[in-house]
Amino acid sequence: MQQDIFFSNLKEQYTLELPFVVYRKPNASEVTAFLQKDSTINYVSDFQEKGFVFAPFNTAEKPILFKEEDCERITIDSFKKLENLFLVDTSAIISEAAHQFHVALVTNAVSTLKEETDFKKVVLSRKESVAIEAFSPLEVFQNILATYPTAFCYCWYHPSIGLWLGATPETLLKVYRNKLSTMALAGTQRYIEHTEATWGEKEIREQQIVTDTIVEALSDKVQKLEVSKAHTHRAGNLLHLKTDISGTVAMGDDGIKEVITALHPTPAVCGLPRERAKNFIVANEGYDRSFYSGYLGELNNVQTTERNRNRRNVENSVYKSTATGSHLFVNLRCMEYTDGLLHFYVGGGIVEGSDGEAEWQETVHKSNTMKKILPVK
Numbered sequence: 001m002q003q004d005i006f007f008s009n010l011k012e013q014y015t016l017e018l019p020f021v022v023y024r025k026p027n028a029s030e031v032t033a034f035l036q037k038d039s040t041i042n043y044v045s046d047f048q049e050k051g052f053v054f055a056p057f058n059t060a061e062k063p064i065l066f067k068e069e070d071c072e073r074i075t076i077d078s079f080k081k082l083e084n085l086f087l088v089d090t091s092a093i094i095s096e097a098a099h100q101f102h103v104a105l106v107t108n109a110v111s112t113l114k115e116e117t118d119f120k121k122v123v124l125s126r127k128e129s130v131a132i133e134a135f136s137p138l139e140v141f142q143n144i145l146a147t148y149p150t151a152f153c154y155c156w157y158h159p160s161i162g163l164w165l166g167a168t169p170e171t172l173l174k175v176y177r178n179k180l181s182t183m184a185l186a187g188t189q190r191y192i193e194h195t196e197a198t199w200g201e202k203e204i205r206e207q208q209i210v211t212d213t214i215v216e217a218l219s220d221k222v223q224k225l226e227v228s229k230a231h232t233h234r235a236g237n238l239l240h241l242k243t244d245i246s247g248t249v250a251m252g253d254d255g256i257k258e259v260i261t262a263l264h265p266t267p268a269v270c271g272l273p274r275e276r277a278k279n280f281i282v283a284n285e286g287y288d289r290s291f292y293s294g295y296l297g298e299l300n301n302v303q304t305t306e307r308n309r310n311r312r313n314v315e316n317s318v319y320k321s322t323a324t325g326s327h328l329f330v331n332l333r334c335m336e337y338t339d340g341l342l343h344f345y346v347g348g349g350i351v352e353g354s355d356g357e358a359e360w361q362e363t364v365h366k367s368n369t370m371k372k373i374l375p376v377k
């Protein structure tokens with residue numbers, strides 16, 4: 001499909017107030033959209049469904065599903081950057097009250113982590129809301145595509161739920177056939193050109209907690225577990241520490257559900273132990289995370305890959321292989337739009353040595369991932 005037709009289909013869908021999602025996977029060129037034919041709200045129940053899932057942070061709330069059979073699926077092979085895309089940094093609007101609240105929140109967490117020796121890490125976040133006069137989500141989505149080729153870029157809309165956009169660096173889970181992969185992502189610093197990143201003991205410890213917890217959670221479900229060394233991963237203007245984790249998985253009757261339940265929410269967005277961290281978050285953050293730090297992506301989709309047989313004398317040397325799989329991402333570096341307001345959601349991991357002011361700054365830098373792609377009229 002041609003790019004202009006693709007986006008005009010999406011625009012019509014949005015004007016008609018019908019649900020849709022449009023996304024591009026990390027380092028991929030294809031952009032895919034699911035256009036739901038009516039405005040029903042469907043939920044995932046057993047994770048055997050096929051379609052696109054959008055799940056909140058709170059596991060007590062059901063993930064929303066755009067069912068494959070209820071959607072028209074359209075794609076473009078690649079996105080060509082348009083001339084009139086302009087990028088502006090709107091980082092100026094920050095409230096001093098929000099600053100003070102976040103520093104106090106982190107300070108409270110650090111003393112709780114010191115008091116309770118079993119409580120190792122908690123991820124604390126905030127929501128920053130900014131008034132915006134005119135907002136065209138599809139135009140902003142194109143800015144996201146043009147700016148973040150290595151992220152999972154998306155725009156998700158349901159008239160009864162809301163409108164979300166993001167460019168996340170974090171995979172929750174990828175499973176095709178019996179191959180599973182995931183990552184442990186944590187630790188943050190700003191990217192500075194021509195400078196090699198070095199990581200402090202606190203960041204290394206913070207990220208190791210995520211790796212160890214994921215490995216432990218998968219140990220009885222995944223065979224041939226391979227765990228890479230932690231390495232620096234660039235996400236826009238930020239750097240993180242990342243460990244790649246992979247293995248083979250024998251899907252039981254519960255399919256992917258068991259693995260998702262074991263992983264979500266990981267200590268990259270919640271903490272360790274999970275229930276203690278969750279309780280601390282709910283009691284102290286002072287707002288509802290909603291879909292921020294939940295997950296989203298393709299659920300049980302058929303993926304076709306072209307392979308070259310690479311043999312002589314085989315006339316039709318390219319053949320296609322198909323596999324059913326799921327590819328889910330953690331909903332970070334995202335924003336929500338509600339009548340005239342844009343809400344940016346940002347957080348960071350807190351361990352015993354964390355500093356309130358530094359953590360505040362980290363959230364400010366993270367919020368720029370979304371702020372810098374907003375067009376001004």
Ligand SMILES: C=C(O[C@@H]1C=C(C(=O)O)C=C[C@H]1O)C(=O)O
Nearest residue numbers: 185186187188268346347348349
């Ligand atoms: C919680 C966020 O990011 C997560 C927390 C990180 C950290 O604590 O350093 C780094 C990457 C993400 O796993 C966010 O972007 O809001």
